[in-house]
Amino acid sequence: QSALTQPASVSGSPGQSITISCTGTSSDVGSYNLVSWYQQHPGKAPKLMIYEGSKRPSGVSNRFSGSKSGNTASLTISGLQAEDEADYYCCSYAGSSPYVFGTGTKVTVL
């Protein structure tokens, strides 16, 4: 199972919106509505930000939103803030080898 493809880096100014893509295949992202997104600050454990493609856990800011089209899922951060600077990973259920993570995206707030 190959890792899902994410851009290595995305940047934006405070207040702007950015979108991180996560491209898989018809065997993972395209087949299941089970894409989740994780935020990871340096030296910290990942934190669940989006699940089932577009749902937010309690306590996660509504500035974070998720969507999916075909084999590509996306995470949008609106009203970018300094605290959003972190690494972001997507993950998809993939059936036989159940989970595959993305390659990771470093978000920089300019």
Place this chain on the structure above:
Amino acid sequence: QVTLRESGPALVKPTQTLTLTCTFSGFSLSTSGMCVSWVRQPPGKALEWLALIDWDDDKYYSTSLKTRLTISKDTSKNQVVLTMTNMDPVDTATYYCARTFFGENFDYWGQGTLVTVSS
């Protein structure tokens, strides 16, 4: 309050077997839908899912590592154990355990434990 904590050796030698323990609280692995996974992250690299065990003692493994991994649980102790055989320097990573509910996402994570493989 759900918490998970990984424990195990910080240093192992090549060819040795690694044994990691995840001790958790705030939920029971005998509850329908509850699962615990192991995920690792080499320094500066991406997350990689390794294995999952569910409430019914079903086990799932990464296709690329399944010959080297064994996952087990002790429900009475609220622990999940992962063993990985034939360790190699490329297995140097921070190893995390995480809770999964019905296998849909990883909603709670431990703080991770760094394992270095070196002679």
